[in-house]
Amino acid sequence: MEIKEYAKKLAEKSGVVQDVMDKKETVWINERLLPFELIDGLCQLVVSDEDIKDAEDRLERFAPYIRMCFPETEETGGLIESPLREIEKMRKALAKGEPESEIPGRLFLKMDSHLAIAGSVKARGGIYEVLKHAETLAMKEGKLSVNDDYRKLADLKDFFGEYTMQVGSTGNLGLSIGIMSAFLGFKVKVHMSSDAKQWKKDMLRSKGVEVIEYEDDYSKAVAEGRKNSSLDPKSYFVDDEYSVDLFLGYAVSAKRVDKQLKEMDIKVDKDNPLIVYIPAGVGGAPGGVAYGLKRLYGDNVHIFFTEPVMCPSLLVGYASQKYELANVKDFGLSGQTHADGLACASPSGFVTRIDNNIVSGDFTCEDRRLYDYMRMLVRTENIRVEPSGCASFIGPKMLLNHENLRKYLEEKGLTKEVLKRSVQICWATGGGLVPEEIWKEYLATELF
Numbered sequence: 001m002e003i004k005e006y007a008k009k010l011a012e013k014s015g016v017v018q019d020v021m022d023k024k025e026t027v028w029i030n031e032r033l034l035p036f037e038l039i040d041g042l043c044q045l046v047v048s049d050e051d052i053k054d055a056e057d058r059l060e061r062f063a064p065y066i067r068m069c070f071p072e073t074e075e076t077g078g079l080i081e082s083p084l085r086e087i088e089k090m091r092k093a094l095a096k097g098e099p100e101s102e103i104p105g106r107l108f109l110k111m112d113s114h115l116a117i118a119g120s121v122k123a124r125g126g127i128y129e130v131l132k133h134a135e136t137l138a139m140k141e142g143k144l145s146v147n148d149d150y151r152k153l154a155d156l157k158d159f160f161g162e163y164t165m166q167v168g169s170t171g172n173l174g175l176s177i178g179i180m181s182a183f184l185g186f187k188v189k190v191h192m193s194s195d196a197k198q199w200k201k202d203m204l205r206s207k208g209v210e211v212i213e214y215e216d217d218y219s220k221a222v223a224e225g226r227k228n229s230s231l232d233p234k235s236y237f238v239d240d241e242y243s244v245d246l247f248l249g250y251a252v253s254a255k256r257v258d259k260q261l262k263e264m265d266i267k268v269d270k271d272n273p274l275i276v277y278i279p280a281g282v283g284g285a286p287g288g289v290a291y292g293l294k295r296l297y298g299d300n301v302h303i304f305f306t307e308p309v310m311c312p313s314l315l316v317g318y319a320s321q322k323y324e325l326a327n328v329k330d331f332g333l334s335g336q337t338h339a340d341g342l343a344c345a346s347p348s349g350f351v352t353r354i355d356n357n358i359v360s361g362d363f364t365c366e367d368r369r370l371y372d373y374m375r376m377l378v379r380t381e382n383i384r385v386e387p388s389g390c391a392s393f394i395g396p397k398m399l400l401n402h403e404n405l406r407k408y409l410e411e412k413g414l415t416k417e418v419l420k421r422s423v424q425i426c427w428a429t430g431g432g433l434v435p436e437e438i439w440k441e442y443l444a445t446e447l448f
């Protein structure tokens with residue numbers, strides 16, 4: 001693997017980038033993080049509060065349809081939402097053996113691993129974009145209006161059948177787009193990278209989805225899908241690298257979390273900060289969630305992405321400020337990881353830009369830990385989260401134990417006293433659709 005000149009130069013200046021090239025776990029702190037009020041106005045030019053509200057309203061309109069078609073959403077009234085659960089036993093177990101073995105404050109798990117329909121965080125952005133496109137088409141043809149009962153969409157399968165949805169994916173986005181689109185009646189083509197798991201392809205095919213496989217990595221699958229779709233006027237491409245609609249679907253999660261925190265009487269303010277860790281692949285899901293949370297909580301929320309040591313694409317995109325032009329391979333990394341959902345060698349150009357001054361930092365995590373955390377979570381809380389989603393646990397484990405964080409904690413006033421009043425959330429991004437025999441494999445996997 002040839003290391004590019006820009007990567008070498010960056011490593012000379014930055015110990016963190018040198019760690020990345022040495023394939024060592026590290027923590028990158030974003031020097032470009034700005035006080036939220038300084039960037040609020042500019043950000044809203046791109047994605048405004050009204051845009052997020054519009055996405056929320058749209059999901060409300062679809063709720064009766066979703067509730068009718070997917071009985072598992074009965075409890076949430078047709079909203080696709082996951083529990084925010086305190087994981088006290090995991091909190092106690094997680095930092096054992098570290099110098100600071102006590103994780104301060106309260107630790108929660110945002111269980112997007114258990115989201116209805118798609119079983120991963122992709123049920124937010126992916127399904128939102130499919131629904132929005134379906135709504136747009138139906139309205140354009142006079143088959144639907146805003147005040148209709150959206151349950152009538154169930155009668156439009158033949159209409160949607162004239163259109164095609166396409167997406168490039170490492171797996172879970174394909175599942176989300178594929179399942180929802182096929183259900184509505186669309187023809188669907190999912191372009192899968194070589195990292196995609198066989199069972200995900202099988203599951204999609206069983207639902208009538210056309211799965212096209214590539215020997216190459218994720219960026220290639222996306223590029224091919226984009227090209228293929230552009231040749232067909234009746235085809236729509238969900239573009240994980242640039243889509244604002246995907247981003248909006250993810251951003252809506254913030255208000256849902258806010259409601260859940262309020263229901264538990266948990267406040268978020270300067271004295272009671274919120275710290276959130278989200279596994280990142282191309283950046284769409286964590287980027288949208290981060291943006292939504294930041295809009296609500298400003299400087300009182302601290303957001304860290306977590307990525308595999310072999311594929312820290314957001315980290316290199318930010319650190320180099322080359323955005324989507326950065327690639328982990330330029331740093332001598334293979335990009336190959338057991339965290340299949342995070343195996344994107346280049347980050348989203350949209351997310352790296354819009355969140356450039358929003359994200360606090362990025363933790364990298366060795367693959368072997370993913371399986372250890374997965375087993376620990378099963379043992380302590382009896383919750384199953386797929387390996388990619390377990391990358392979030394490196395955050396609370398290392399918060400007080402990694403020297404790269406010391407200055408950040410000090411500057412942001414995150415003293416031990418304050419942290420005792422903090423809430424930390426690990427975002428569990430997937431696992432709900434993993435078949436039993438694959439769980440057996442996962443639970444038995446040990447890497448050294």
Ligand SMILES: *Cc1c(COP(=O)(O)O)cnc(C)c1O
Nearest residue numbers: 172281282283284285341429430
């Ligand atoms: C997709 C995915 C992520 C990350 O989302 P990106 O939008 O690719 O950054 C994290 N975990 C799981 C399980 C995923 O499927």
